[in-house]
Amino acid sequence: MVYKINLEKKKEFESFYFRQGVKLFFPILISVAIFMGVRMGFILTDGFETIRPFDIYIVLFSCLFLFIIFFISAFIGTKIASSKLEIWELSIRENYAILKNSIAVVAINFADLKKYKENADSITFYFRGIRRFYINWNCFHDSENLKAELENIAHRIGTFKRETVSVETPKTSVKFKSKFKWIFYIILAMGLIIKIVVKFL
Numbered sequence: 001m002v003y004k005i006n007l008e009k010k011k012e013f014e015s016f017y018f019r020q021g022v023k024l025f026f027p028i029l030i031s032v033a034i035f036m037g038v039r040m041g042f043i044l045t046d047g048f049e050t051i052r053p054f055d056i057y058i059v060l061f062s063c064l065f066l067f068i069i070f071f072i073s074a075f076i077g078t079k080i081a082s083s084k085l086e087i088w089e090l091s092i093r094e095n096y097a098i099l100k101n102s103i104a105v106v107a108i109n110f111a112d113l114k115k116y117k118e119n120a121d122s123i124t125f126y127f128r129g130i131r132r133f134y135i136n137w138n139c140f141h142d143s144e145n146l147k148a149e150l151e152n153i154a155h156r157i158g159t160f161k162r163e164t165v166s167v168e169t170p171k172t173s174v175k176f177k178s179k180f181k182w183i184f185y186i187i188l189a190m191g192l193i194i195k196i197v198v199k200f201l
Contacts, residue, residue, distance in 0.1 A: 001149065003140045005088035013085065016122065016136040018078040022071070024132060029070050033063045090140065092149055095163045108133050110153055110160035123150045125157075 005013065037059050084102035091098045099106045108125075113133075117124045122136040137147040 001092055001145070003090045003092070003142060003146050005085045006139055006141050006143075007085055009139045010082055010085060013136070013139045014078050014082050016139065017081060018074055020124075020132075020134050021074045021077065024130065025070070025074075028130075029067065033066055036066065037063050090135070090146070092153075093163075095160045096165050097153075098165065107165040109162055109165065110157070111162040113153075113157045113160070116154040116157065118151070118154065123154060125154070 081101060081103060087100060087102045089100040091100075095110050097108045097110070099108065112127050113125050114128060115126045117126070121138045122134060124132055124134040126132055135146075135150060137143045137150060140146050
């Protein structure tokens with residue numbers, strides 16, 4: 001069966017996918033920030049022999065800058081994904097599903113699913129590694145039927161057959177709006193400034 005996005009649920013869609021993206025990548029970001037902070041601290045302070053307050057500020061500012069970039073990127077990614085919601089379409093077949101959106105066409109083989117977690121309005125399917133497939137059924141038309149189908153898939157994990165799925169690349173293109181271009185240029189400029197400051201310390 002094919003399910004279309006409910007365009008009236010755009011705000012709910014954006015909020016859900018932003019939170020899911022943050023939950024997926026935030027632990028990785030924490031690890032990167034810790035590694036980057038220790039590494040920068042080691043370089044700036046000659047192996048921690050002499051620690052200056054300014055060095056600590058540089059490390060903390062760099063880590064903070066990394067978090068700012070992460071949240072801005074997650075926000076921009078969510079906005080791009082929701083820019084053409086009318087294209088979003090979830091097609092559920094016997095052994096696989098195809099999710100069409102404005103960025104890509106994604107095929108999900110149910111045979112690859114390892115486990116699931118269900119919340120009040122959504123379900124998350126887990127693959128091997130960090131890959132996840134999450135759907136908020138409230139954001140689609142015929143949400144009750146979609147919920148039932150997703151729960152049925154969840155309860156049948158481990159019983160599906162693998163099928164070769166061919167998907168077509170969408171012909172639509174998403175362009176950055178002018179405000180997103182300015183945000184990108186500001187982030188780029190801040191990165192260059194940090195690089196110059198660190199270089200001349």
